Amino acid sequence: MSTVLxxxxxxxGADPMLPRVARVLARxxxxxxxxxxxxxxxxxxxxxxxGQFNMLTAFGVGEAPISIxxxxxxxxxxxxxxxxxxxxxxxxxxxxxxxxxGLRGPFGVGWPMTEAEGQDVVVVxxxxxLAPLRPALYHLLAERERFGRIVLLYGTRSPxxxxxxxxxxxxxxxxxxxxxxxVDHAGGDWRGHVGVVTTxxxxxxxxxxxxxxLVCGPEIMMRFAIVALRDVGLADEAIYLSxxxxxxxAVGLCGHCQFGPDFxxxxxxxxxxxxxSRLIGLKEI
Amino acid sequence: xxxxxxxxxxxxxxxxxxxxxxxxxxxCGCAKNVRFEAGQYLFREGDAADQFYLIRHGRVxxxxxxxxxxxxxxxxxxxxEVAGISWLIPPYRWRYDAKAMDLVRAVSLDxxxxxxxxxxxxxxxxxxxxxxxxxxxxxxxATRMQLLDVYGTPA
Numbered sequence: 001m002s003t004v005l006x007x008x009x010x011x012x013g014a015d016p017m018l019p020r021v022a023r024v025l026a027r028x029x030x031x032x033x034x035x036x037x038x039x040x041x042x043x044x045x046x047x048x049x050x051g052q053f054n055m056l057t058a059f060g061v062g063e064a065p066i067s068i069x070x071x072x073x074x075x076x077x078x079x080x081x082x083x084x085x086x087x088x089x090x091x092x093x094x095x096x097x098x099x100x101x102g103l104r105g106p107f108g109v110g111w112p113m114t115e116a117e118g119q120d121v122v123v124v125x126x127x128x129x130l131a132p133l134r135p136a137l138y139h140l141l142a143e144r145e146r147f148g149r150i151v152l153l154y155g156t157r158s159p160x161x162x163x164x165x166x167x168x169x170x171x172x173x174x175x176x177x178x179x180x181x182x183v184d185h186a187g188g189d190w191r192g193h194v195g196v197v198t199t200x201x202x203x204x205x206x207x208x209x210x211x212x213x214l215v216c217g218p219e220i221m222m223r224f225a226i227v228a229l230r231d232v233g234l235a236d237e238a239i240y241l242s243x244x245x246x247x248x249x250a251v252g253l254c255g256h257c258q259f260g261p262d263f264x265x266x267x268x269x270x271x272x273x274x275x276x277s278r279l280i281g282l283k284e285i
Numbered sequence: 286x287x288x289x290x291x292x293x294x295x296x297x298x299x300x301x302x303x304x305x306x307x308x309x310x311x312x313c314g315c316a317k318n319v320r321f322e323a324g325q326y327l328f329r330e331g332d333a334a335d336q337f338y339l340i341r342h343g344r345v346x347x348x349x350x351x352x353x354x355x356x357x358x359x360x361x362x363x364x365x366e367v368a369g370i371s372w373l374i375p376p377y378r379w380r381y382d383a384k385a386m387d388l389v390r391a392v393s394l395d396x397x398x399x400x401x402x403x404x405x406x407x408x409x410x411x412x413x414x415x416x417x418x419x420x421x422x423x424x425x426x427a428t429r430m431q432l433l434d435v436y437g438t439p440a
Contacts, residue, residue: 127436157436184431188356191386194346195360196430199423203363218435224426 016251019057019102024095025077031161033084034128035093036069038077041103045075050135051110051242051270055250056080057102058091065247065265066092067132068106073142078103081131081163107250108269111136111214112240120148120206122234124225126155126197126217130163132242132269133216141177148211150177151204155197155221158183159190178204197221201228208233214270216242223280226273239273241280291316294392298339299365300416308409315398321385327368334377335396337369343389348382359431360424361386370421372396 026038048054048068057063066089070079084093095101113136121140125133140150152171156162162181172179180200182193193200198221213234215225222241229239245257245264252266260279262268273280291313295301301309319338321327327338327345338345345368347360359381362368368391371379377396403410 155436157434161436182361184434184436186358187354188348188358190358193361194358196427198430199427220433221430221435224430 016104016107017249019055019063019104022078022101022103024097024099024101026097027095030081030163033093034081034163035084036079036081037092037095038070038079039101039103040077045078046106047075048072048078048106048135049110050113050139051132052106052108053132053247053250053269054078054080054103054105055107055247056092057104058088058095059100059102061091062088063102063104063248064088064092065107065250067242067269069131069134071138072135073138081128081134083128104250107265109267109271111242111270112212112272113139116140116212116214117143117146118148118210119238120211121150122201122204122206122211122213122229123150123152124197124201124213124215124217124229125152126221126225127157127161128163129215129217129221129242130154130156133214134164134167136214137171141171141174144176149206151206152177152179153197153200153204154179154181155200155217156181156183157185159186159192180204196224198224198228201225202232211238213239214242215239219244219280226280236274236277237272240270241273241276242269243271243276244269291318291392294318294341295339298341298392300339300367300420304412308412311402311406311409312394312399315395315402316392317395319391319393321389321391323385323387325385327383327385327389327391328379329382330379332379334369334371334379336393337367337372337396338383338391338393340364340366340368341390341392343391344386345383345389346386348384350382356382360427367417367420370417370424372400373417 020041022039022041024037025040028036030036050072053065053067055063056066066080066082069081082089082093084090123133140147171177182195182197182200186194213229215222243264247265248254248256250265252263257264295312296309340362342364345362346358348356348358350356368383
């Protein structure tokens with residue numbers, strides 16, 4: 001039987017390279033190979049901004065950057081949604097309630113929630129990209145009166161891949177938010193949209209002259225979402241993207257996530273599009 | 286009276302935005318109002334593509350059936366969109382099914398009538414092509430995105 005040595009809990013704001021210890025409170029399946037973990041830090045959570053990420057450690061396996069998918073209003077219960085695609089994400093996704101894990105963070109620049117106030121907000125999510133947008137949605141709905149029209153356009157592969165399905169259904173019952181879900185393909189029992197998420201953009205009602213777009217998903221989807229958003233009149237300065245790169249140190253030291261002059265971990269992961277417009281189409285970056 | 290109602294509907298439909306009055310009058314001569322109840326088919330794979338539809342209200346789902354899978358949906362269309370492209374391309378047969386998801390109100394355009402008018406009046410044909418080619422290109426692009434399976438598990 002092996003013994004796992006755990007580091008002592010460190011005070012908040014201490015060495016950002018030193019993982020703190022957290023424990024899994026709950027684990028639930030949110031799609032094929034996708035699991036959501038609720039975790040609690042020993043000594044309480046540090047708080048986070050929507051769009052930020054944590055570095056989670058599966059002890060004895062490794063560390064991976066994982067977006068925070070929970071509600072920033074509940075900082076003691078941090079929520080992460082993980083797709084099991086490799087050894088680290090797989091080990092994290094298999095953790096059970098009570099299991100320990102390491103946590104560094106939160107890191108990075110989040111969604112522009114203050115800038116969005118007074119404007120229509122168009123949230124465009126693709127696949128697992130809904131996870132880092134969920135904290136922004138919680139905020140938008142909690143502070144509903146501060147924003148204009150709220151539109152969520154969510155695209156995924158098939159009806160079985162829809163993340164946070166029950167929550168989407170409950171939000172849809174509200175009368176103050178427009179939610180459209182589309183899938184790439186479906187069986188005959190699906191009653192929603194079929195087609196790529198970008199096709200929902202010109203069909204949506206929002207004031208493009210006074211709107212801000214928050215976009216997260218596979219990069220190719222984001223590129224075409226940008227085209228569709230610009231086609232309906234959004235300015236480059238009104239489009240925000242959450243980028244994904246190979247983040248290791250999470251504090252802008254190691255260079256693994258360098259994207260042109262920026263580090264995705266430190267300067268992002270959320271960027272305003274005009275900052276990335278000349279880089280995002282490049283093949284090797 | 287019916288024709289003037291159709292005139293207005295066609296003029297106001299996004300697909301025909303900007304079309305001149307003469308062309309609208311020619312198109313109206315091939316048009317009629319139709320409605321489909323939920324579950325009713327606008328057209329079926331293999332049938333003659335002898336019309337296309339300007340959707341005014343409701344949603345239409347495009348489907349193909351495969352053995353063991355049943356009907357598989359690959360696209361939905363809604364208000365202000367156009368259903369049916371095969372009427373433009375020989376041998377003028379539908380390649381898939383189109384089914385009303387809810388009550389659909391549409392303008393049906395007689396394809397043989399319109400093709401005939403386009404042969405005689407190339408200006409009308411060009412105006413129609415200018416509107417259909419972007420639709421075809423957009424749907425081809427969307428199909429490419431679906432084929433790429435961008436939401437799939439990264440390799």
